[in-house]
Amino acid sequence: MRSFFLIISFVFLTTCSGDSVNNPNCRFLLDVPVNIPLNLNLPEYQNLNSIGNSIYINDINAGNAGIIVTNAGTGFLAWDASDPNHIPSNCSAVIGSGLEGTCGCGDGNTYSFINGQPLGRLLPNGDIEPDSGLLCGLKFYRVEQSGNNLLISN
DSSP: OHHHHHHHHHHHHHHOOOSTTTOTTOOOSOOOOOEEEEETTSGGGGGGGSTTOEEEEOOTTSTTTOEEEEEOSSSEEEEEOBOTTSOOOTTOBEEEETTEEEETTSSOEEEETTTOOEEEEEOTTSOEESOOSOOOOOOEEEEEEETTEEEEEO
16 A cells, blocks of 8 residues: 555656656746744734735845745745746746735736735736736745744745
8 A cells, every 4th residue: 555655656747747856947036044933922923923915025035035924824834035037136026915916026916825826917907917927936935833933935
């Protein structure tokens, strides 16, 4: 039985090549070490105590352009704030509130903070144009929770 699960796992892992990790167009972000502790009792992180809120951590040691942490209700999620569909620049941080955010470069690339996937491009009227050709999703970081403390790492 154990070998059956190993074989199935191997087949699954080797056949999934359509994701952004394996897409050659999704190679803009660097693999930088991330190890950030957060204490949810501190005032700057109070928004994370409510479901559906997110915060942006702009720290030189936090990912490529900072980190977005979201309270998804079932746990906390963390994403690199750099738009993976851009070469990192001064405007490529994805900033938002709640459960989605938009790149600051003016092209309107918008992403979900629940699954990290692109939602489309934000139009001037506030609507999102789906299927806008965005290939890459946000880079995920692991979040471990112990009481009111979070550890974000890769």
